[in-house]
Amino acid sequence: MLPEHWLVKGRTEALHHLADKEWDIIIIGGGISGAGLLFEASRRGYRALLLEKNDFASGSSSQSSKLVHGGIRYLATGQLSLTRNAVQAREHLCQQLPGLVEHLPLVMPHYRNHLPGRFKFRALMWLYDLLAGKKYHKGLSAADIQKAAPSLRSQQCYGATQFKDAITDDARLTLRVLLEAAQYGGKAFNYCKVDRIQLLESGNQSGGFQIDISPEDHPMLSLSARQVIHATGAWTQSPRAHPSDPHDDPVKIRPLRGSHLLFSQKRLPLEKGVCLVHPDDSRLMFALPWLGHSLVGTTDLDHKEHMDEPIRMQQQEQDYLFKAINHYFPASKLTPKDCLSVWSGVRPVLSEPDSNPEHKAPSDERREHKLWWQDGQLYLCGGKLTTFQKMAEDAIDQLTFRPQTPVAKPWPDLGANSHNQGEFLLIPEALHQMYGADVLPLNKMIPAEQKVAATPYYKAELHWALAHLAVKHLDDLLLRRTRIGLLYADGGTSMKDELKTLCQKYMHWDDTTFEDEWLRYQQTYRNLYQQPDYK
Template sequence: MKRQKLVQRIDENLSKEWDLIIIGGGATGLGVALDAVSRGYETLLLEQSDFSKGTSSRSTKLVHGGVRYLAQGDVALVREALRERGLLKKNAPHLVQNETFVIPGYKWWTKYYYTIGLTLYDLLSGKLSLGRSKPISKKEAVRRLPTIRQEGLRGGVIYHDGQFDDSRLSINLVQTIVENGGVALNYAEVTGLIKDSNKIAGANMKDMESGKTYALKAKSVINATGVFIDDIMKMDKDEHKEMVRPSQGVHLVLDKEFLPGEDAIMIPKTDDGRVLFAVPWHNKVVVGTTDTPLDEHSLEPVAMEEEIEFILKTAQKYLEKEPTRKDVKSVFAGLRPLAAPKEGDTKTKEISRSHKLIVSDSGLITITGGKWTTFRKMGEDTVDKAESVSKIGKTVSTSEDLKIHGYESNTDYDDPLYFYGSDRNEVKGITEEYPFLNEKLHADYEHIKAEVIWAARNEMARTVEDFLARRIRMLFLDARVAIDMAPEVAELMAGELGYDEDWVKTQVQEFTNLANRYLLEEYKPKELVNKN
């Protein structure tokens, strides 16, 4: 998966008419492209930044049916999500793990109430169930959650859902799309739409690396840009009623000592009626989330002080070891593309997470809503719509049986490189030719220098941020360590991609400035010795 070769495929076929051009390289766009290539369509996906740069790398790391949606009575959404959860576990077992969740009970009725509800949750998952829900005693709850607050604890309920690495899945999806004949480009900004007799006929694209512009023809254009869908719809029609109101979700990352077991915590109803999760992830704990309506969107949203305090205070109520601001390793925020509420309505947590398809008069197809778990079904529904609207053909989707790049039936989660799946041995193979690349990038973490080379060579990583934020997850796991890693990563990437020392200095500075936005206190990097 080399960017230069993919750009070359476009350059060599400038007069080509693609079946589908998909705008947006997050979960939604990747789902559309995956389904399109599974049907044999000529597919081009364009992403203005890096794949999953926005919301799709900032989730709660859950592949789930949505217990909250069941409580709201949205049985159809839950059934669909549970089926997709099972399919994703089957097709990407190197990235999706079965996670046991504990709902701690501090009232006598908690065990019975949630056991009944979660039994329905299990039944809806059918043959793709990850395990049965059941009530547990106080002793068992404490065994599973050694740091849970025990005062007043009466027991709890356990249930099963999926846990995954969102941006690693994004990269593997891009690889799968390319392997199946599609083209997917990062740093390829759509600057306008092409029309023929007022009907969509393609898109104008600027390659952000070369500066070259392209007029690309297509039978169907899909707007899958998440919180940015209104920007694309305005390219189609100046007078456009906004469809999306972003809602911000914030997560804090803590050391494993705050939740030392393998099980996650789910608090179904916090003081303001939200759900709070504490989920083990890459030997850290992700705690969140919030649901805050915003009036504007950004690729780098920033957590508000009240959101940080809400998460800390809620976590402190349930954990014996109370987390404080100084314990936060990283804080990240993502924006959900929710349907714009009616005037005066701010209850974003009541808005359905079902996806919605919109067909403009011009034939532009916009997909909005949904969540990571249902990305494949969203893609299937979108391609079905493209077949009916744009007459691109009529074929059967095969994406539900499509193995995702990196698939391997037995994953050793104790291997530090496990998330590369079947690519793991090739990553290690780089060190055989250059033994120094087996050195760690940081003494406290298992990541090695060879991973930088692999990401630049085979995963389309173009910047230090691409690598530290989304090829490995260090920015999200420990932003201070990510800052310390940056100079070494920049030097290695520059050598692989052919950049000079000025590029290295600029990259390190830009990444350091960015990473400090993931911290609650500014961090000045250590002076690293250049080992070249």
Template sequence: MNNLQAISNNAYDLVIIGGGINGAGVVRDAALRGLKTLLIEKNDFSSGSTSWSTRLIHGGLRYLETFEFSLVRESLQEREILLHIAPHLVKPLLLTIPIYRDRSRPYWKIQAGMFLYDILSFDKSLLSHRMLPKRKFQQLFPDLDPEGLCGGAQYYDCQVAYAERLCLENILSAQAAGATVLNYVQVKQLHQGGNRIDSLSCCDRFTGEEVKVKLSDRGVVVNTSGPWVDQILESITANGLTSSRSGSKKIGPTKGSHIIVDPFPGAPITALYVEAKTDGRPFFIIPWLGRYLIGTTDQHFQGNLDRIKADNDEIDYLLNETNRVIPIAGLSRQDVKFTYSGVRPLPWEEGKQPGKITRKHIICDRTPAGIVNLISLIGGKLTTYRQVAEEIVNAVYQKLGEKAPACSTQNQPLPGAILPNDSRLKKALDDYRDVISPSSIHHLFSIYGARAIEVLALTDCSSDLAEVITPDLPDIKAQIVYAVNSELARTLVDIARRRTSVAMLRNYGLDLLPVMTEVLTKHCGWSSQDCDRQVKEYYTYIQQNCIPDYQLTDLKIWDRG
């Protein structure tokens, strides 16, 4: 539970609005440098754009076409840093590009891009690219569309299968360093006094309790709310009156949707980075936790930022394009096991096609009202969050009128990081082999890293927590308790969708709700009324965000009987 009364008695050097990956990076960096810091998130941490990404840590190969070499270089540097500070979460991923004669990017262009990518990642620990002539490519990928095939290219980037947990570990690290972090608290208004924001009105979305958060005399507000940046700027008030102080529109969101399917005929052994046959835009087919993640789409978005869902046309587009590049796949709507969709908080660039809008981030501290202690982040990628946070915290110190202490986040591992020669996995396999399967123990270390020991320790007190949540998955009941007691989870969606991935891997998590609520009642003090309310809210969330509309009507998956 959030202690809002204690918060109201403090004055903060830095208040961060938005608990996605960028806000999480800022709060960690600021706390480690000694600032009195508060982070406020209106939903759960990582519940927005972070949670709906393609789950890649990559340099952005296609940004070379738009000559954004500095962005690619920065991304590749950050990829290498994340491999070292979060090795339990960020893993090397081999990607394959099939090259076709009739597509928009010819063989020579791909080859040139590969060489440039290697040059820009000269200090990498990953292997360099290799080009595959047609015959070799067909030996390795016999099921890919042969029409017009010239060959292919292979290179390494990285995957963060649990993107939400990368965000969460930054949050937990910040909390351990002294920061205050709040989820499900919404900023209602930013109050302006003179040329400064001096306080924020906030509301706990569970209890309805309201609080005014005060800034210190030189305190700064950082707006990392992603697609909601403009909404936050529009909430600025002076003398109780709201005016158009946000100025021109900052965010031009584009929608990206993904689908998840089981392994299918012709499913590739590596990730595929392919061009759609109909319109030439690139998309990915990626092995992910025993399934395949396919995406993403890219289109302008004008709707409700709190109600985003992959529509039937987007799903059909991804299915059809996958079937075109892998003709034996035969994927249909019935093969879709989960969908997710979100928006990219890109800079507003009127008239530009979504794929042409820059992916560079912008740190904006200018407002028409002349407010001097407000910084807004526009854009930002999962890959570069740490560097972006370093830039923002440096800017905060400049506004504070102080010399910025050195940033340590490029060298300081995240809480779950397992470094070479760590013996904890081996010890856990020895200690718990009689009660927990090796596959579950390995799974826990892949999610929590070194912190898996804390999850396993819960089973020492209650043996039932060593049981799996469902025989189909390696997750154990202790993870449910750990999510609530140690990872700031407050809802069933938090647990099933962001602390674990069971919702994405097992019938939207619907079958697992009775087990989860039983554990929460027994071990976390949830009442039957709490559980009933949470189950209803879980169904609503899954219906509104994850289950395709055609499944709701055709398969009646929404019918609870």
């Protein structure tokens, strides 16, 4: 059952009634961490509401490296607990969401007189697989490597090690978790900015909170909740220290930017993912097949600009990424002109409060999540996309009150499909995996046959997203509900007339509104996703 308030006609009425309900929990932040919190709270029986000031997954949760991984770098630095949790979470997600989170073979080439050496790396992979409970790694010959990545540098390459992690569409994963939360009564609204949070007093104890919000399309509302949980990632404010509290262990948010490049498979053909050890600093990078294209990333730099400013790739990052590409794929002769799109995300990494960022390299920071209380509110920050379920469980366990009607439902098998005959056979398998039980009504809206040119998407998905998936703006549709805008060098300009017809049908936009939306989308695309033309 889809959320009725995600429909264009249902949102206004649903917003109007938000203030009529006494919420147990209000979650601020609509990325993967907030989505996990909403699901975990709802499945336990809490009356939970999520508010996101922009679109769902519009921050780092749509601009990651797309890997669902244990983190071989974390294992190499001795972070066994983090790696174990992440590897087990990876396996669980691949079982829950086949098609949305999928195992991906990765190849680590071994070159003479360069790290990592074959024997040491395979010893590391034995431990990696042990934590996963299944042996995935194996040796590859030089011929095998050329098949996996035809343009990979072959000089002095004497073999490779293949292992497995997983890959996803991070924005789609966030949306799927929000949809699953709705099955347990969780509510999520995008474009609802929280303006003020006031702690209410009841005698000597907290009486909950009053939360004033400004929806984009509705007058200001005042809501009440017993608890507020912040899951705003890199936008989280570092906690204030309380030296008098012996149990206080404050942290400092250290935003770290990671940038990525996307190429066509024709220009950079990849059958499997390839690990790249950067020739300058030996940082681990990846070249990955994703949505029928090839993704290369990532950088790891302190993001020193204000978080309200557009997060975009810088000249030094472009140079850094292309140096690695041209080192490992010299035959491809790639230049910035070959790049279809770019994106940069900011990781909410937690650093010790006394540490000086200049004394510790970004890649040396630990990636664990942390919870803390401040002004009666709970904050969740740090961690990895892979471990969002564990992060949510740890956070909800912190609450000191129980729901009125507790429900201890397990995480469901989100990817279960029992259909194998009749009407289902007419629908592409990719849509079964991505949409689950919604695939039949999607197919009835428009038969899922015709694809959007040069993309893995079906035109039916555009209709479905506009009708049912809380689209408010054109960039929601082209950059997050689908990734069509990333897969065209022009951002999808060739589809403008078709998009206008669809938006007028489902969003009821007139010509002026569509042109305003198109201008907004073009500006967003140029600022954040178009290859910069550095002089």
